Amino acid sequence: MLEDLQQHWPRAANPKPIVIFGAGSIVTDAHLPAYANAAYPVAGLYDPDLEKARAVAQTHGIKAFSSPEEATGQAGAIFDLATPPDAHAGILSMLPQGAAVLLQKPMGSDLEGASEILKICRERELLAAVNFQLRFAPMMLALRDAVNRGLLGEIVDFDAWLALDTPWGLWKFLEPLPRVEISLHSIHYLDFIRGLLGDPSGVHAKSMGHPSSRIAQTRTAAILDYGDTVRCALSINHNHAFGRKHQACEFRICGTKGAAYLQLGVNLDYPRGEPDILEINTGDGWRSIELDGSWFPDAFTSRMSQLQRVATGEEEHLISGVEDAWYTMALVEAAYESSAAPATPIARKPQ
Incomplete structure (x- = not known):
């Protein structure tokens, strides 16, 4: 299948x-x-x-x-x-x-x-x-098809992990903007997650810049609240400038019957990029899906x-x-509001 x-x-x-x-x-x-x-x-x-x-x-x-x-x-x-x-x-x-x-x-x-x-x-x-x-990239259409066929069962975990050295200098127009990372980059992941899992009830997020960059935000951590069954987390770091060896741009999606691993290759060594990867395990070991095309330009x-x-x-x-996309924008807005809000304080001394 x-x-x-x-x-x-x-x-x-x-x-x-x-x-x-x-x-x-x-x-x-x-x-x-x-x-x-x-x-x-x-x-x-x-x-x-x-x-x-x-x-x-x-x-x-x-x-x-x-x-x-x-x-x-x-x-x-x-x-x-x-x-x-x-x-x-x-x-x-x-x-x-x-x-x-x-x-x-x-x-x-x-x-x-x-x-x-x-x-x-x-x-x-x-x-x-x-x-x-991103919803229409070959690997994402294939993943969605596998999920729709029930090959992974009920989705219970979604992890997005990015550790990149993104060349922000290619886009000088971004430097004065007050919102960058979530609204212009991770918005793709938030929208894809909505398309796969539906709308979360809320979001916890922190987005920030980096001492080496003039861009307002280049790093984000976020948790999307889907109740007590689905865990959904994103770790985004565009400033991992220590060589390719431990860089990553990948999703891990786990269900009750199987799991999927994806590499979003275009973000690695941008703009040249690397191949996209989709591997699926339906209980009998990991199988690599031969992809016909990539995010850019096939999506x-x-x-x-x-x-x-x-x-x-x-x-x-x-x-x-636009009726549906408005909710992706609402999720982005909530993520920025969460980022600006104070975290739950920790007790400083015993009562």
Whole structure:
């Protein structure tokens, strides 16, 4: 049964053209390669930096729109917002009524921003999904398929362990931001956990920076409260700069019948990365699952495929739509509130 686990979302039979907002590295490294792999048509892209937009468009043989009005005027398109979170609301307000749109995560800079985005999407009746594409990585789709088939039994433990040397210097724009690690990185893990285990009742979290970094937070410890049956913990350290030997980027998921181990390779030796790994033990020893593709860019292909298929009527249920993604943002907000709150004090002397 492990040989035929789902790893890719079915391609849309009659895809709509895609209009991209943004021309940054995520577009050139993930979005455009992903859509080319699926042969999805890209009508063009827009970026306020018109010179950069034209250069990217020329490289990929697509059109560079000269204004946001020209870009949003493409009737019948799916709009792909690879833009900063504080830019989402303004672009959404310009989209045609009822349009299909994919929003880069996070869904706004904070929960207030997410609520504004949700309000706009409801008012304009947008078919809007958030690009929480980790759910669609080949290894994660395979894991979810194994869980859905009952191969692991009831999930009782989820551990995320990251000890990395993340090159924060690649993203200078992060330095002035008040929220970074949870809202821009671990949000992927929190969203994936929600998709697998459902919504926790609460969260205990502590997120902090590091003396070697100008980034507001680069280390996080968190516990998600799923009652007295499921234990869910995350240990995230982006400052483990002591060589590859003891670095890690892995999940361990244990159930009542089996367990799974995953390595998220892209985060190791970023941006070159290492292979993704999925191993599953259903009671008869560990078996390595041969993966067809990796998080980048294959998850972006499957994420767009799922939205395309809903937009074209091939599927009914939108995964990671804004209605659901709001709860991921609520979990992020709660984690930051927990981090800012004092811990339970310890008695200093006997009574």
